Amino acid sequence: MAPKTQSTLIGQSGRRSTVSLAVAASCVANASTQALATQLAGQIARAAVVFSVDEVIVLDDAVGPGSTAGPSEAAALLVRVLQYLETPQYLRRALVPMHPDLRCAGALPPLDAPHHLRADAWDGWREGLVREVREEGGSSYALLDVGLEADACVAMARAAERDASKEKRRKRSSSAGSSPSALPPTLQKGMRVTLRVEDAPKTVPLREAVPGAASVQAVYPASMSTPMAPRAEQGRAWGYLVRLASSLEELFARSSFGDAYDLSIGTSERGVSLESLRGRVESDDAAGAPCSMAYFPAFKRALVVFGGPSGLEYALDKDPWKSKTSNPGELFQYYLNTCPHQGSRTIRTEEAILISLAALREPLQL
Structure with missing residues (x-):
C-alpha cells in the first residue's frame, strides 16, 4: 500500500533562527x-519536540570541578536517552547500540515528531x-532504508565531478567547520542522512533513477538534503541535535550549528519576570513595521539554560568559571523567572522547562 501524504505539522513560513535548550x-x-531518571529524560525530550527546539545540550554539573574521568553517569544516561528518542523508530536498531542506560527507554511514550514518519x-x-x-555503468548511487517497503535511491556525482566538488567542500569546511545546514561530502554505509523525496509516493525502476544502472529494483527517487531544510523552508521542526558540555565555557563556546549564540537566557526564581521585558526592545514585525511588544533583540542562535534541583548556582559552584563570579545571572544576557508567584517552594527541572518554553514561545518564535 502506498504511503499517504502527510500535510500536518507544517509551519506557516520558514525561519533560519534556532533555539537551543541546555539542561x-x-x-x-x-x-x-x-526508571525515574529515564522517565525524566523522556519528559525533557517531549518538551523539546513539542516546542520545536533545535538543539538540546546536557550540562554536566554532576561531576567535580577539574574531573578528567569523562562524563558523569547521569549526563551519559541523559544524552543516550535523548539521542535514542530523537532517532526515528525504523532506524534505531541500526543506529543506537544496546546499552544498560537504555534498559528502561522502551517504555517511554514516543515523541511522534515530524521526522518520525x-x-x-x-x-x-x-x-x-x-x-x-x-558503482554501476559509470554512475555511483546509494540505497537507503527509509522505513518503507522499498529503498530510497540517491544518484551521486560521477568520479571526476565528485573529486572536484569534494575539493571545493574541503576548502569551505576548513574555514567554516561542519554544520547541520551543510550537505554531507559523500555517502557511506551506515550514515544517517536527511533526504528530499518526491511530493507524492511513487516508486520507479532503479535504471530510471540512475543513468547506467541495469536493475529494475523498485526505488523511491531522492536527493540529499539537510536537517535544517524543513525549518528554513517551511518553518517545520525536524528533530533536535544533542551534545554534551562538560563546563559552562564549553556550553557557551559554540553551537552545533557552527557559530556562537547571540541570545542567552538563564532561568531562575531569582530572575526578573518576562513581562517586565515587554516593549523594552525596538524590533520589526514580519511586515517590516515597528513592533513595540518585542521582548528580545533579533537573534540567530538563542540558548535557554536550566539548572538542576539546586539551580544554576550549583552548576556554577562546581565549574571553573566560579572564579569569575558567584552570580550565575551575570553569565547571561537575560536572567528570567518564568513562573513568578509560584505556589510551591520548588519547581522541578522538567516542570520549569515546560513552563518556560510555553512562556517563551511567542518571544522566541517557537
Whole structure:
C-alpha cells in the first residue's frame, strides 16, 4: 500500500533562527531509580519536540570541578536517552547500540515528531540510513532504508565531478567547520542522512533513477538534503541535535550549528519576570513595521539554560568559571523567572522547562 501524504505539522513560513535548550545533568542524578531518571529524560525530550527546539545540550554539573574521568553517569544516561528518542523508530536498531542506560527507554511514550514518519505517511523529507553504495555503468548511487517497503535511491556525482566538488567542500569546511545546514561530502554505509523525496509516493525502476544502472529494483527517487531544510523552508521542526558540555565555557563556546549564540537566557526564581521585558526592545514585525511588544533583540542562535534541583548556582559552584563570579545571572544576557508567584517552594527541572518554553514561545518564535 502506498504511503499517504502527510500535510500536518507544517509551519506557516520558514525561519533560519534556532533555539537551543541546555539542561543540567544533576536533575537526572537526583532521581532515585534508573526508571525515574529515564522517565525524566523522556519528559525533557517531549518538551523539546513539542516546542520545536533545535538543539538540546546536557550540562554536566554532576561531576567535580577539574574531573578528567569523562562524563558523569547521569549526563551519559541523559544524552543516550535523548539521542535514542530523537532517532526515528525504523532506524534505531541500526543506529543506537544496546546499552544498560537504555534498559528502561522502551517504555517511554514516543515523541511522534515530524521526522518520525509512519510507514503509511509521506512527506517531502525523510530520514534514511545508507544501506549500500554502488558503482554501476559509470554512475555511483546509494540505497537507503527509509522505513518503507522499498529503498530510497540517491544518484551521486560521477568520479571526476565528485573529486572536484569534494575539493571545493574541503576548502569551505576548513574555514567554516561542519554544520547541520551543510550537505554531507559523500555517502557511506551506515550514515544517517536527511533526504528530499518526491511530493507524492511513487516508486520507479532503479535504471530510471540512475543513468547506467541495469536493475529494475523498485526505488523511491531522492536527493540529499539537510536537517535544517524543513525549518528554513517551511518553518517545520525536524528533530533536535544533542551534545554534551562538560563546563559552562564549553556550553557557551559554540553551537552545533557552527557559530556562537547571540541570545542567552538563564532561568531562575531569582530572575526578573518576562513581562517586565515587554516593549523594552525596538524590533520589526514580519511586515517590516515597528513592533513595540518585542521582548528580545533579533537573534540567530538563542540558548535557554536550566539548572538542576539546586539551580544554576550549583552548576556554577562546581565549574571553573566560579572564579569569575558567584552570580550565575551575570553569565547571561537575560536572567528570567518564568513562573513568578509560584505556589510551591520548588519547581522541578522538567516542570520549569515546560513552563518556560510555553512562556517563551511567542518571544522566541517557537
